Amino acid sequence: MLNLVDLSRTDLNLLVLFEAVLEERHVGRAAERLNLTSSAVSHGLGRLRRLLNDPLFLRTPKGVVPTARALELAAPIADVLAGVRNILSAAEPFDPATSTRRFTIGAPDGISAVLLAPLLAELAHVAPGIDIGIRQLLPAPNESAPERAWRGAFADLDDRLTDIAVIPTGHIPERFHVSGLYDEDFVVAMRAGHTFAAAPTLARYCELEHLVVSLGGDPHGFVDEALARLGRARRVALTVPNFMFALAILAATDLICALPRRFAAMHAARFGVEIVDAPLELTRFRINAILPKVALMDAGVAWLLAILEQAPPPLSPTARSSAGI
Known part of the structure; x- marks a missing residue:
């Protein structure tokens, strides 16, 4: 039977200390970086050595060098700390001016090519650190029922492959929030x-x-x-x-x-x-942004939706006349 480690009795700050000593290769510099005394770092290393059953760092005239075991632990400990930092950063209030989040928008290219230019212009102004991914969406082939034609878009939203989908249909399941963006013909x-x-x-x-x-x-x-x-x-x-x-x-x-x-x-x-x-009457479409209703609780996604709602500019008279319409 495995002996499970009791994390309630383990100070995870020791992993932060390990990271600092590993990168600095010097107890005094690690102490300065962590705003601790050298004796506090040495004491922490002693606890960590007992916990991991290895010397971890060996003293030299110029500082310390990691043991083979410490080098083996470097990547796993870095992954643990990265995961904790991501969790804590996600818990911080969303601020578009400082956020470095990446959002994914699903849309047919005939829609994304309309929305993207004004969206990127707005992001450059108010949210320069935010990145956008575009996921190409088109209706399912040989599917005449509107509620079935875009089932792939609904599945992507449910699976969190996209944050928001923008599609030309009003046949949308009840579990999604719908926001009309513009009409298209x-x-x-x-x-x-x-x-x-x-x-x-x-x-x-x-x-x-x-x-x-x-x-x-x-x-x-x-x-x-x-x-x-x-x-x-x-x-x-x-x-x-x-x-x-x-x-x-x-x-x-x-x-x-x-x-x-x-x-x-x-x-x-x-x-x-x-x-x-066109010399015949063709269908007009309402272009809708959709996302799971629960996703509106994410302040970042709600903010992106508000930006998209402002994105499509109206067709100007100049655009109509220059197109020969």
């Missing part, structure tokens, strides 16, 4: 000088070859549903996995593609792509 994008821009009719739209953004390669989307209601169809000549890739392909081909209006207004011109209104 779709425009038709094509290379600059494309003939469709001059005559964007429904008939011409159906005649042209289309590009569809689809993570799994499924060519059927909400545009096809809208066309079917009109007794129309189109040819999807190419699918690509994200919206930024779509812009690069559109710039070099005669393909056309339905893209989110805000995303296209912000990024299309840089690729030499122009946009026009």
Whole structure:
């Protein structure tokens, strides 16, 4: 049967003392670093030697040198102290001005590309030490039910792989908090000088070859549903996995593609792509930030949500006219 160590009778500050002596290789310097007397450090080392059953540090004319056992213990003790420090720092009140936390946001690239620039600008101003990770989200392929299409995003939130998900659906389970960010619709994008821009009719739209953004390669989307209601169809000549890739392909081909209006207004011109209104009514989406309700108890996550709620700027008249809309 194992003899379990009684931690209630063990002073964990001895590990801090071990760390200081190991790094300084000198009892006097370790004492200065810890604001202790040299005799207090020596006394602590004596207790630690008895606890660990090893001399740990051997005296030399220039200080001390660690024993082989001390060197073996260096990494495990550093891990223990790092874990304790992380726990204690997480318990401190959240201050964006001094925080060095990393948050992860899940979103399709057509949404993250809209939110990221204003978000980073705000962070640079009020929270320069905070880091952001973006996790790419797209609806599950071949899934028509809205509440099932984004099940991967819900699972990521439950598993804490993301702090906040930003997705274009209102079909969200009750356990999540929902915050509406902005409304989005779709425009038709094509290379600059494309003939469709001059005559964007429904008939011409159906005649042209289309590009569809689809993570799994499924060519059927909400545009096809809208066309079917009109007794129309189109040819999807190419699918690509994200919206930024779509812009690069559109710039070099005669393909056309339905893209989110805000995303296209912000990024299309840089690729030499122009946009026009669609010649049929396409679905409008409410872009929602969602997170587990319990996560709102985390002051840092609640603060990030508030920043996202301010992030998407309204589409200006200049942006609309320059896009040809």
